[in-house]
Amino acid sequence: MQPSAGRVVASLCEEKFETTPINNPSIGAFESALGAQLTHGKVYDVVRMIPAQHVTSYGHIAKLIGQPNYSRHVGQALKFLSPNTTPPVPWHRVIASSGAISSRGPGTDGAQRQQEALEAEGIEVMVGRGGERKVDLREYGWFPEPGSVAVGLFAQEGSDADHIEENN
DNA sequence: AGGTGGGCTATCC
DNA sequence: AGGATAGCCCACC
Secondary structure: OOHHHHHHHHHHHHHHHOOOOOOOHHHHHHHHHOOOOOOHHHHHHHHHHOOOOOEEEHHHHHHHHOOOOOHHHHHHHHHOOOOOOOOOOOHHHEEOOOOEOOOOOOOOOHHHHHHHHHHHOOOOOEEOOOOOEEOOHHHHEOOOOOOOOOOOOOOOOOOOOOOOOOOO
């Protein structure tokens, strides 16, 4: 498919759905500095494609958008995500490539809320002794090839990339 | 201009 | 299986 076409539609979706109140002045600079390549709206669009009971990584979201080195910015976009964003963004389905839920540092409860949200939809989260939370990517991972999903298009779930493969 | 730190990662021990 | 270490790219001192 034409990546350019997908990009156009992506920005359309952005205008339509991007209702996040961006009151932090740094965000605007953030987006413009990226040359509108990786925007919050695109991140949210892709995250919305993650099927229920599946997870993917920050880095893979970045790859699907076409900016493989922007994993940390995906994290930023999710960090600034407003809870009232419509349609909802299943932010909890994005974890580290290791399968770990990022802790966000001591004194924060984000990781625990993420664990609860994952468990609420039937994803098993293993908690280690140090409090580290991990998800089995072989079982729950969703890592479609870039280009195999219509970024920004009206995602038809049934396409092809629905599940990760074998491997051991 | 240089340092640090982010909801990150791939790669080597 | 964990760490240490580069890279990474931008925001913020």
